[in-house]
Structure formats: C-alpha cells, structure tokens
Amino acid sequence: MLDQFRYFLGPSRFRALVLLLVITGGISIFLTFIPGEIAVLLQSALVLIFGVGAAVIVGGRMNNEERLRWLAIIAPALGLFLLGMFFESYRAIFFGGSIGWVIVGLLTFGRARAPMQYREAIKAMRKNNYKEAVDIMTDLIKAEPDVANHYRFRANLLMLWGKYDRARRDYQYIIHAAANDPAALVEGYDGLSGLEMQLGKYDAALEAAKKAYELAPDEWVTAYNVGLLQDRLHHPEQVLEFLGPRLTAHVPDSRHRLLIALYKMRAYARLGDLTAAEAELPHMRHEKGGLNEWQRILASDQAATLRDNFAEDVALADALLQGKTAVSELAPERMPL
Incomplete structure (x- = not known):
C-alpha cells in the first residue's frame, strides 16, 4: 500500500509530504511540553498546516474531477475545524462536525467512477x-x-x-x-x-x-x-x-x-x-x-x-x-x- 502511494505521488512529492510530516509533527511534540492554551492552539494550527499542505501535494497529482470531489469532502470539514479553533466553547461540536462531514462526504461522493x-x-x-x-x-x-x-x-x-x-x-x-x-x-x-x-x-x-x-x-x-x-x-x-x-x-x-x-x-x-x-x-x-x-x-x-x-x-x-x-x-x- 505504501509503495503504491509513493508511486502515485512520485519521489519528489512523496519526499515533500514526509518532510512536511516530520516538521509539523516535530514541532507539535515539542509543544506538548509547553503548558497553556496557546500551545494547544499552535498544535491545532500545525494540524491545519499539515492538512492543507498534504492536500496541495496529493491534489497536484489528481485530475480536475478528482480534485473537485475531494474539495467537496475536505473544504466544509476544514471550515468547521477553523471555527473550532476560534470558538473554544463550541470546539468539541465543531471538531466532531468536521470529522462527521468527512465520513458523510466519503459515503456521499464515494470513489470516483469511470464514465x-x-x-x-x-x-x-x-x-x-x-x-x-x-x-x-x-x-x-x-x-x-x-x-x-x-x-x-x-x-x-x-x-x-x-x-x-x-x-x-x-x-x-x-x-x-x-x-x-x-x-x-x-x-x-x-x-x-x-x-x-x-x-x-x-x-x-x-x-x-x-x-x-x-x-x-x-x-x-x-x-x-x-x-x-x-x-x-x-x-x-x-x-x-x-x-x-x-x-x-x-x-x-x-x-x-x-x-x-x-x-x-x-x-x-x-x-x-x-x-x-x-x-x-x-x-x-x-x-x-x-x-x-x-x-x-x-x-x-x-x-x-x-x-x-x-x-x-x-x-x-x-x-x-x-x-x-x-x-x-x-x-x-x-x-x-
């Protein structure tokens, strides 16, 4: 499975994705040692950065139809995630809604099918x-x-x-x-x-x-x-x-x-x-x-x-x-x- 994914991305994009994961993951681990709400917000921002970066890297290998399909799945979930970052009291609701939309989107749009x-x-x-x-x-x-x-x-x-x-x-x-x-x-x-x-x-x-x-x-x-x-x-x-x-x-x-x-x-x-x-x-x-x-x-x-x-x-x-x-x-x- 990993070899197929690496082949799909190509060496350059695969290395870029791994590098993005290492950088954002490393900083996020470092932030776990810092107490306070600001560290939690920064970790959430890092998750967002990785998600957007991964979407750009992987989306660049898709055709227009596939990109639009995944955009319909990811964009609303990303919007709910951002709202959760800014509205602390509703964070659990927004984050849960973000995950829920991804599941619903996958079930609704499914896999791309050949014409x-x-x-x-x-x-x-x-x-x-x-x-x-x-x-x-x-x-x-x-x-x-x-x-x-x-x-x-x-x-x-x-x-x-x-x-x-x-x-x-x-x-x-x-x-x-x-x-x-x-x-x-x-x-x-x-x-x-x-x-x-x-x-x-x-x-x-x-x-x-x-x-x-x-x-x-x-x-x-x-x-x-x-x-x-x-x-x-x-x-x-x-x-x-x-x-x-x-x-x-x-x-x-x-x-x-x-x-x-x-x-x-x-x-x-x-x-x-x-x-x-x-x-x-x-x-x-x-x-x-x-x-x-x-x-x-x-x-x-x-x-x-x-x-x-x-x-x-x-x-x-x-x-x-x-x-x-x-x-x-x-x-x-x-x-x-």
Missing part, C-alpha cells in the same frame, strides 16, 4: 469488438472534445485494434493540445513511444520516450521506458545509466523489476562483463512472482501488443532461471568461435 462510456468500451474490448469500443469513445470525444484522457484511451484501443496511424494521430493530438498539462504530455509521449516501439521504429520510440523522461524525470516508468529502448537498440551503457539501482528501488511491481534485471544482465554481457551479468541472476530469481504474472498476462486475448513486445524477453527470463540458457549466450557476438 459509463469507458465501461461500455471496456466490455466491447473484452469481446474483441474493437470497432464498437472505438466508436463509443469517438462519440464521447464529440461530446467532450477537450478531455485529453478520452483521446488517450481511444488511442490505446486503436493500438489493440492495429489501427496505428489513427492511434498516432490521437497521441499527437494529446501532445499538441496539452502544452500546459505536463501529466497529459507525459502520457502522450509515452503512448507515442509505445506505438513506435510496436512498429519496430526504435529510434522514433526512443525520441518520444526521452521527451517523456525530460518532463517527468522522477517517475520510474519514464526512465524504465528509455532503458528498455536502449536495450532494443543495443546501447548497453545507456541501459545501465537509466536502469540503475535507484530506479529499481522505486519500481512497485515485480514483473518490471524482473525485466530490469534481465536488461541489465544483457547490457553487462554485451559489454563483456559476465561477472556483473551473473550477479543479476539472484535479482531475477527474487522476482519469480513477476515471471508468473507476465505469463498470465501474455496468455490473455487482449495481450497481442504485449506479446509482440515482451514475449521473447519473458521466455528468455524463464530460460535463464531454469538454467536452459547461459548468461554468456545473451551476447552471441562476444562468444568465441
């Missing part, structure tokens, strides 16, 4: 009816032409359908229309990179992946994508640069950690350092759960694109773990004749 059209498109996709799924998203885009996420989802469906030119147009639209939205830009470049990779255009894919990385260097997935494409282009030094130990520590799921170890192993082998390559094998063994997850995912009817891109990597990782393939075979150009 009905997304659910219908997903149902059609699962039946391999990609035309119907795309048509549903096209109708939604006509009704809401300024929502970048609609284009991203339609582009993903077009990718699955094999309509690469149409998917490219959607990703390019996101890039051009989202000039002031870094998160949407990253998604646009990331999607375009995946498309070009699917077509075997690794140089174009790497160019788009680097632009995503420049916009979000603290996001593990942007560095991972660059490292993956450097592997495809046989650039071992750059693979090791982007897939270093700092990145692995921030990757939340086992299946990507498995491939990172594989790409690093192959990079070391291509550089002729078989000792360092062998040292990656224990890391791969630690991610056997990720291997099993990959095998389940690739067996899906909707995983054709993933199979094209990663089936050979997953099979190679399996062969290495079973001892059917030697590490030295990862760089055949360096094997003795």
Whole structure:
C-alpha cells in the first residue's frame, strides 16, 4: 500500500509530504511540553498546516474531477475545524462536525467512477469488438472534445485494434493540445513511444520516450521506458545509466523489476562483463512472482501488443532461471568461435 502511494505521488512529492510530516509533527511534540492554551492552539494550527499542505501535494497529482470531489469532502470539514479553533466553547461540536462531514462526504461522493462510456468500451474490448469500443469513445470525444484522457484511451484501443496511424494521430493530438498539462504530455509521449516501439521504429520510440523522461524525470516508468529502448537498440551503457539501482528501488511491481534485471544482465554481457551479468541472476530469481504474472498476462486475448513486445524477453527470463540458457549466450557476438 505504501509503495503504491509513493508511486502515485512520485519521489519528489512523496519526499515533500514526509518532510512536511516530520516538521509539523516535530514541532507539535515539542509543544506538548509547553503548558497553556496557546500551545494547544499552535498544535491545532500545525494540524491545519499539515492538512492543507498534504492536500496541495496529493491534489497536484489528481485530475480536475478528482480534485473537485475531494474539495467537496475536505473544504466544509476544514471550515468547521477553523471555527473550532476560534470558538473554544463550541470546539468539541465543531471538531466532531468536521470529522462527521468527512465520513458523510466519503459515503456521499464515494470513489470516483469511470464514465459509463469507458465501461461500455471496456466490455466491447473484452469481446474483441474493437470497432464498437472505438466508436463509443469517438462519440464521447464529440461530446467532450477537450478531455485529453478520452483521446488517450481511444488511442490505446486503436493500438489493440492495429489501427496505428489513427492511434498516432490521437497521441499527437494529446501532445499538441496539452502544452500546459505536463501529466497529459507525459502520457502522450509515452503512448507515442509505445506505438513506435510496436512498429519496430526504435529510434522514433526512443525520441518520444526521452521527451517523456525530460518532463517527468522522477517517475520510474519514464526512465524504465528509455532503458528498455536502449536495450532494443543495443546501447548497453545507456541501459545501465537509466536502469540503475535507484530506479529499481522505486519500481512497485515485480514483473518490471524482473525485466530490469534481465536488461541489465544483457547490457553487462554485451559489454563483456559476465561477472556483473551473473550477479543479476539472484535479482531475477527474487522476482519469480513477476515471471508468473507476465505469463498470465501474455496468455490473455487482449495481450497481442504485449506479446509482440515482451514475449521473447519473458521466455528468455524463464530460460535463464531454469538454467536452459547461459548468461554468456545473451551476447552471441562476444562468444568465441
């Protein structure tokens, strides 16, 4: 759960939130040794500061709909909390009302749900009816032409359908229309990179992946994508640069950690350092759960694109773990004749 939350925030925002907690918490602990009403008021103010700061940090990672939903939950509770700070005789009532409103707000507004059209498109996709799924998203885009996420989802469906030119147009639209939205830009470049990779255009894919990385260097997935494409282009030094130990520590799921170890192993082998390559094998063994997850995912009817891109990597990782393939075979150009 903590890893997922850290991934959602990103390294910079997560560090900022921890720092805010340490500072406000430390001062609050110090104030417990000071008698008097003023210390209680200052502690309440610190709670307020932390709450507002946390809301800004976390809210910055949400889309507009999610921000408005949480604002409707938090803003009235915050107002009651402030009233409780200024009206001592009614403090218990206001503080209780603040907590009560949060509970009521969560029950009233609940979790954000995907629009009905997304659910219908997903149902059609699962039946391999990609035309119907795309048509549903096209109708939604006509009704809401300024929502970048609609284009991203339609582009993903077009990718699955094999309509690469149409998917490219959607990703390019996101890039051009989202000039002031870094998160949407990253998604646009990331999607375009995946498309070009699917077509075997690794140089174009790497160019788009680097632009995503420049916009979000603290996001593990942007560095991972660059490292993956450097592997495809046989650039071992750059693979090791982007897939270093700092990145692995921030990757939340086992299946990507498995491939990172594989790409690093192959990079070391291509550089002729078989000792360092062998040292990656224990890391791969630690991610056997990720291997099993990959095998389940690739067996899906909707995983054709993933199979094209990663089936050979997953099979190679399996062969290495079973001892059917030697590490030295990862760089055949360096094997003795």
